[in-house]
Amino acid sequence: MPRTVQITFDCGDPAALAAFWAEALGYQIQSPPPGFASWDAALEAWGVPPEHRNDASAAVDPEGSGPRLFFQKVPEGKQAKNRVHLDVRAAPDLQGDARMAALEAEAERLSGLGATREQRFEPEPPMGAGHIVMRDPEGNEFCLD
Known part of the structure; x- marks a missing residue:
């Protein structure tokens, strides 16, 4: 059975990097879950403290055919050349x-x-x-x- 692929980026600023790649590829920032007008409202309802609300972000193909791009905050900066790009x-x-x-x-x-x-x-x-x-x-x- 074929699998779908998500591409994950470790980064320092998930929201900013997701916005860059969304614009670069014609993607869009993933919509908040049903029932929430914004991600901030969802994170508030889930009890996520403000200092952790930029720990992750995602960009998606609006047509649904390309892979989801997921951006997760990590404490360390980029150290070496990418092995995959x-x-x-x-x-x-x-x-x-x-x-x-x-x-x-x-x-x-x-x-x-x-x-x-x-x-x-x-x-x-x-x-x-x-x-x-x-x-x-x-x-x-x-x-x-």
């Missing part, structure tokens, strides 16, 4: 100059949201289509592909 498919059907121009435009947009650009890799046919390595606002590596 996301590839944001910003130009999957483009090649050459058109592909790299689309990736550059997306890198600029995400930089405006708090991402940082690391390195551009030029197309190297036949295997390499070209990509740009970025970091999210907490330093997690991802690629624009």
Whole structure:
């Protein structure tokens, strides 16, 4: 039986990182449970103290086809290079100059949201289509592909 996948990020500011990735991917912050107008109202009703209300957040695909992204607060900062990373498919059907121009435009947009650009890799046919390595606002590596 196939399984669904949730991608979990350890981070320092779950709400901010969830907002970044929601905007980056066209996702939305997960709605509060039924019966609550907001997450703050739900957390208040559940007795979660204010200092723990940003311990977790989630972003979801509004169409329900992509994986849920879950963000959990951890005390330590990022220490080393990611062993697993996301590839944001910003130009999957483009090649050459058109592909790299689309990736550059997306890198600029995400930089405006708090991402940082690391390195551009030029197309190297036949295997390499070209990509740009970025970091999210907490330093997690991802690629624009």
